[in-house]
Amino acid sequence: MKIRDFLGSTVLDKKAYEVGKVDNVDFNAETGQIEKITLTLQKNLFSKDELEIEFDDIATIGAYVILNKEIPKPQDEETVEATIEVDDE
Template structure:
């Protein structure tokens, strides 16, 4: 898969709840491996909230990007000074 195909991919949590789309990818400059993936969250038409996840939180990449974690629908988010949003991902067993 090429990076241009990855960007814009729909992201689902492990329960198949649609979170949003891949909007950015951060690479380690030394190893060339993906460190973090930024998602534009699916909230409403005017929302531009973002969620940064570790590449390790991704279970599979194919027609959809599927996380190995559950993201609660009503997650409390904290807005940073730069306008980005940080969400704590809780791992459920």
């Protein structure tokens, strides 16, 4: 796999929850081994968070990057209920 194919890959935790996408990869300059990856977590259209994952926390790399640990889900945004009444005239 080439690095350009790896960047942008979808990352799943061990319970198959979609965590984010690979944004960056940190290599050891002497060995060439991956030390950690940085994920972009999409919060909404204009807001993104990042999460760093150590290479030891990666179970497999293929069509998806699958982690060998669970990542806590972000808390849902507060929702507001609304009722709309429609006149049938």
